[in-house]
Amino acid sequence: MAKMTLNLVVWRQADANAAGRMVEYVVRDASPDMSFLEMLDVLNEDLIKRGEEPIAFDSDCREGICGSCGVVIDGVPHGPEPGTTVCQLHLRHFRDGETVAVEPWRAASFPVQKDLVVDRSALDRIMAAGGYVSFNAGGAPDGNAVPISKSKADAAFDVAACIGCGACVAACKNASAALFTAAKISHLALLPQGAAEREQRVLRMVAQHDKEGFGACSNEGECQAVCPKEISIAAIARMHREVMHATVCSR
Amino acid sequence: MSFPKNLTSVGKKILMGLTGLALIGFLCAHLAGNLLVFIGPGTFNEYSHKLTANPLIYVAELGLLAIFLGHLATGIALTLRNRAARPTPYHVKRSAGHTTRKSLASATMIVSGAIVLVFVPLHLWTFKFGKSYGAEGGVRDLYRLVMEVFSSPGYVLWYLVAMVFVGFHLWHGFSSAFQSLGAEHPRWDPLLRSFGWFLSVLIAGGFIAVPVVIFFAGGKL
Numbered sequence: 062m063a064k065m066t067l068n069l070v071v072w073r074q075a076d077a078n079a080a081g082r083m084v085e086y087v088v089r090d091a092s093p094d095m096s097f098l099e100m101l102d103v104l105n106e107d108l109i110k111r112g113e114e115p116i117a118f119d120s121d122c123r124e125g126i127c128g129s130c131g132v133v134i135d136g137v138p139h140g141p142e143p144g145t146t147v148c149q150l151h152l153r154h155f156r157d158g159e160t161v162a163v164e165p166w167r168a169a170s171f172p173v174q175k176d177l178v179v180d181r182s183a184l185d186r187i188m189a190a191g192g193y194v195s196f197n198a199g200g201a202p203d204g205n206a207v208p209i210s211k212s213k214a215d216a217a218f219d220v221a222a223c224i225g226c227g228a229c230v231a232a233c234k235n236a237s238a239a240l241f242t243a244a245k246i247s248h249l250a251l252l253p254q255g256a257a258e259r260e261q262r263v264l265r266m267v268a269q270h271d272k273e274g275f276g277a278c279s280n281e282g283e284c285q286a287v288c289p290k291e292i293s294i295a296a297i298a299r300m301h302r303e304v305m306h307a308t309v310c311s312r
Numbered sequence: 313m314s315f316p317k318n319l320t321s322v323g324k325k326i327l328m329g330l331t332g333l334a335l336i337g338f339l340c341a342h343l344a345g346n347l348l349v350f351i352g353p354g355t356f357n358e359y360s361h362k363l364t365a366n367p368l369i370y371v372a373e374l375g376l377l378a379i380f381l382g383h384l385a386t387g388i389a390l391t392l393r394n395r396a397a398r399p400t401p402y403h404v405k406r407s408a409g410h411t412t413r414k415s416l417a418s419a420t421m422i423v424s425g426a427i428v429l430v431f432v433p434l435h436l437w438t439f440k441f442g443k444s445y446g447a448e449g450g451v452r453d454l455y456r457l458v459m460e461v462f463s464s465p466g467y468v469l470w471y472l473v474a475m476v477f478v479g480f481h482l483w484h485g486f487s488s489a490f491q492s493l494g495a496e497h498p499r500w501d502p503l504l505r506s507f508g509w510f511l512s513v514l515i516a517g518g519f520i521a522v523p524v525v526i527f528f529a530g531g532k533l
């Protein structure tokens with residue numbers, strides 16, 4: 062396969078308090094079969110050889126299931142391919158000689174730590190506010206001991222696919238974490254195991270979402286378009302129904 | 313304006329949806345009344361007289377004002393909060409395409425809303441609190457005022473622009489209100505959004521038809 066050249070414009074920021082700027086780099090002899098992150102690895106090797114600071118970015122599993130990675134590529138979180146994390150985005154989706162802007166997630170609630178690395182612990186605190194069930198699970202239960210309809214199980218699985226990468230926040234013009242919060246709420250609201258804490262969960266998680274400084278949902282659906290797990294904003298409608306239910310029913 | 317601040321982001325959106333749908337309901341009733349102008353001065357003036365002569369109109373007006381101000385205050389509170397959530401903008405940002413519902417209308421709700429906010433008081437000043445011609449039987453001749461106002465090209469143009477923005481606001485607002493109120497279903501959602509687009513064109517088109525027809529008919533029907 063022919064080699065390709067990419068002109069990158071990357072956000073460089075020394076630390077959380079430093080002012081950042083966009084810096085140009087040229088990556089030559091990149092393979093179209095490389096992932097975007099592998100291309101950054103190659104660039105970093107080059108930077109290290111030249112005695113420069115490598116570009117910091119988060120990644121872990123590199124197979125699209127952990128939620129660690131994520132950068133904004135030419136204005137779209139996780140880049141141009143739908144349903145794909147940036148570690149699974151291959152250079153074959155780019156043109157030879159293309160200029161590509163690479164930026165971190167931008168939100169008041171996601172402060173940049175260094176270069177493309179942001180602090181996403183705000184999402185963890187939303188989870189800690191109610192994204193769990195409190196009971197002793199004991200040993201493995203018998204299969205189908207708790208009956209759950211196929212349609213509900215499917216719907217719960219669709220939202221449980223959320224890997225918490227934060228692309229929804231990055232894509233939203235309001236930097237809202239509504240899709241993330243709604244996915245976590247919906248996952249447990251759809252299953253009988255989540256029923257005991259149903260009302261307090263949604264109210265606490267929404268309150269924490271707001272406390273973290275995320276914006277509100279404008280129902281534009283940019284989040285579902287960039288979500289690597291293609292979670293639908295139907296989850297946000299469900300969260301709104303859960304809020305209404307909890308407001309009326311909780312005491 | 314502490315009340316929208318006390319609501320969560322979700323609570324604010326539910327309030328936006330409720331007040332928005334109520335205002336759309338008002339627009340439908342308003343439009344139906346306006347279209348009576350095509351039947352004739354007698355019917356139109358009688359309608360406006362019966363509407364304003366009913367003492368319950370004050371209760372309705374107060375309720376409408378509260379809904380309008382609630383929608384306004386909540387919309388501003390949401391916009392300020394949303395802007396604060398991303399203090400540093402992207403160098404490059406574009407729509408993701410794919411399953412997005414982003415449109416020019418959805419991205420400019422605060423702008424189209426602001427235009428309506430300028431329009432409404434001026435509109436009330438022109439018609440509700442405007443010149444009161446007398447007609448037979450002690451009824452206000454609103455018909456004559458309408459004919460007069462819509463003979464002015466400047467006013468017709470401004471009215472037309474304002475109504476295009478109303479339509480723009482509803483283009484996103486109608487289905488967005490339902491989404492905020494928790495209505496989202498794979499089967500009904502596409503239908504709901506199509507109906508919202510149809511309704512926004514119908515409402516804007518209906519309001520625009522009155523001044524345009526009157527203007528090109530030379531200020532009389």
